[in-house]
Amino acid sequence: MSEPKPVDEMSFEDAMRELEQVVGKLERGDVPLEDSIKLYERGAALKKRCEDRLRAAEEKVEAITADAEGNATGTTPAEGL
Structure with a gap:
């Protein structure tokens, strides 16, 4: 079985x-304790990766919509991202 892809190289x-x-695996509860711990750690890293990618996308959108003076031009940042 191949090694999982490094989280920091994954797309959103x-x-x-x-x-x-x-x-899903953790919710089923049929994973041995040691494997559950590894899954939880991987899940935490994946969650952080998703949050980081969303934050980067939001910053790009804000940069695109800012005028020359740095003011937003008709859009507001997305709530909760």
């Missing part, structure tokens, strides 16, 4: 997809 979509799989 790949990280989210794997995070959903991790959560």
